[in-house]
Amino acid sequence: MIQRFIELGEGYSDIYELLELMKNNRDRVSKLFAFNTTVQDRQVSSIAVAFQPTNPGNFQAIFICREGIPNPEIKPNKRYSLFAELANDLDLSIITLDVKPSTMFSEKELYYQHLIGILRMNRYIPPMQ
Numbered sequence: 001m002i003q004r005f006i007e008l009g010e011g012y013s014d015i016y017e018l019l020e021l022m023k024n025n026r027d028r029v030s031k032l033f034a035f036n037t038t039v040q041d042r043q044v045s046s047i048a049v050a051f052q053p054t055n056p057g058n059f060q061a062i063f064i065c066r067e068g069i070p071n072p073e074i075k076p077n078k079r080y081s082l083f084a085e086l087a088n089d090l091d092l093s094i095i096t097l098d099v100k101p102s103t104m105f106s107e108k109e110l111y112y113q114h115l116i117g118i119l120r121m122n123r124y125i126p127p128m129q
Contacts, residue, residue, distance in 0.1 A: 001059075002059045005116070009066075014065055015069070019083065021049065028051045029090055030052050030060075030125075031124050034083075035048065036099070037098065042070075045072065047080070048062055048064040048065070050124070050125055099118065
C-alpha cells in the first residue's frame with residue numbers, strides 16, 4: 001500500500017478545499033487528525049484527513065493543511081471550528097497528536113515519512129504491505 005501526504009497549503013483559504021474534499025467524499029473519509037506543534041514560538045496545528053485506500057491501486061491519500069492554524073486549545077479559531085463541525089457531521093472524532101515541527105526536518109518528505117510512521121505505529125492507518 002502506498003500512503004502519501006498531499007499538502008494543500010498552510011490552512012488559510014486552502015482549508016476550504018480540504019472541507020470540500022471531505023464533504024464530497026464522505027464515504028471515503030477514514031480518519032481526521034490535528035497535529036499540534038510549536039513553530040518559531042507559535043503554537044500551531046496541522047489538520048489532515050486520511051481517505052480509504054483506492055481500489056484498485058491501493059493508494060491512501062492523506063490531505064493536510066500544514067502548520068498554519070493556531071492551536072485551538074490555546075487560541076480558538078474559526079478555521080479549526082469549521083473542521084470540527086464537519087467532523088461532527090461525519091460522526092468522526094479528531095485524533096489529536098503532539099508532533100515535531102516540519103522545520104526540524106531537512107526536507108518536507110522526511111517530515112511526512114515521520115508522520116506516516118507515527119500513524120502506522122498507532123494503527124491509525126494500515127501498516128506497510
